[in-house]
Amino acid sequence: MASGGPIGSVLVTGANRGIGLELVKRFLAKANPPKVVFATCRDPEGPRAQELRALASKHPNLAILQLETTDPKSIQAAAKKAEARLGGAGLNLLINNAGIMPACTLESATSEHMLDVYNTNLVGPMLVTKEFLPLLRKAAHASVHKGMGCGKATIINMSTILGSIEKAPEHYALFPVVSYRCSKAALNMLTKLQSMGFKEEGILCVAIHPGWVKTDLGTEKADLTVEESVKGIMDVLCNLSEKQHGILVTWEGKTLPW
Template sequence: MKTILITGASRGIGLEFVRQLARRKPTPAFVFASCRSPDGAKDLQAVAATHTNVKVLELDVQNESTYGPAVETVSNLVGEAGLNVLLNNAGIYSTESCETVGRDLLTNIFDINVIGPMRLTQAFLPLLRRGALHSRVESFGMDRGAVINISTGFGSIAANQSGGHAGYRESKAALNMFSKNLSLELKADKILVLSQCPGWVSTSMGGPTATRTPESSVSDMLQLFSMLSEEHTGCFLANHIPLKFNQF
């Protein structure tokens, strides 16, 4: 991939994607790292200070007034080459039960985990189509064009055997449907769309007892992304090599 935009890049998995992509070979021309408050994102700013291809953007998935300026900044930098990859990583979590979860929390979860990625993807689709059109790669893959939605096994209806995490599970199931739907609509453009589970990762969301570090999770996902082809568009993948399909 030559250009990629990552949401929720100030910490956790998003920040680790920026770190690893910044030093990846071949080096992407631009890694657009977006977050709500760039001035307070000290770790992200430190990466950008030592890697000129990392561009920090102010972008709040819940505030659509930030979309236009972000699109304009990206467009001015990438020019006719467009954007190759949009990685919708920003999200929030819930441990509530179906009995206790409240309306305000449900609204917030769906706004960030579903509506945000959908609306942001709409905003960047012209740049993604431009990137695919001007790519020398004619087959599905990250080097042509892709929308990657970070999902979770908690969003699988078939695999749910415990209940709980109300709102979070439902939002990620909806995100998976968005991935499937968008994959069909963008098939003619040969833009790959995927729901990707990162595994249980030791971040502020995953907690300290998680089985994977951000470093190992992101390293494996980047390796996995390099293997993607047309057969994977619209799918829900585990963070597992060799490639392993999750159940919706």
């Protein structure tokens, strides 16, 4: 069964726009919000983080951290600041949301392009999780709940149905984006490996497909608004348990094949 109780702390990467920003808003708006919501982005002082800064001025439990997911030193610095802010407590929920989806076909792909996308979409979440793992372990060990869940310690990797190898034929013509799809398939494998590696410590690991969302990545042609997608994701997060450990689920809570 799911690990009940409120989420004490959450960290969201890529939180200055789109799904990440909406997740932050939803956590802050909860009747029983987390004691600390960490919102990370590349440039907290820049124009793209203006809305985050406005939220922080109204919500003392919102902490904005500079974090570039492709820069190990930046991740380490963010982890140290998060640890200081938590004051001895652990991190309950890590959402690896930051990602990129540049245009890329089989004909246009280059080694440099592929490696850049992998660096952001796969290596980034891997490094962020690795650096924040001590805080996740601390939360898991301190929890009184026996079952897995977001109230204990959870890693969420924001993935996509486009990373599903089994579903690939259904979406190939409409979404070629080769580098993105390959990187997310690799992220799915990372999620599966994390689920096996961290199971004994009680850390839940899940990949989530947010749907085709009207964001900078999804464009205006997409099916869902950011609000619709994140409302679904929040419902999914509240109901996660061992049943979803090491699998890919949709924003509606349905299981997708790898």
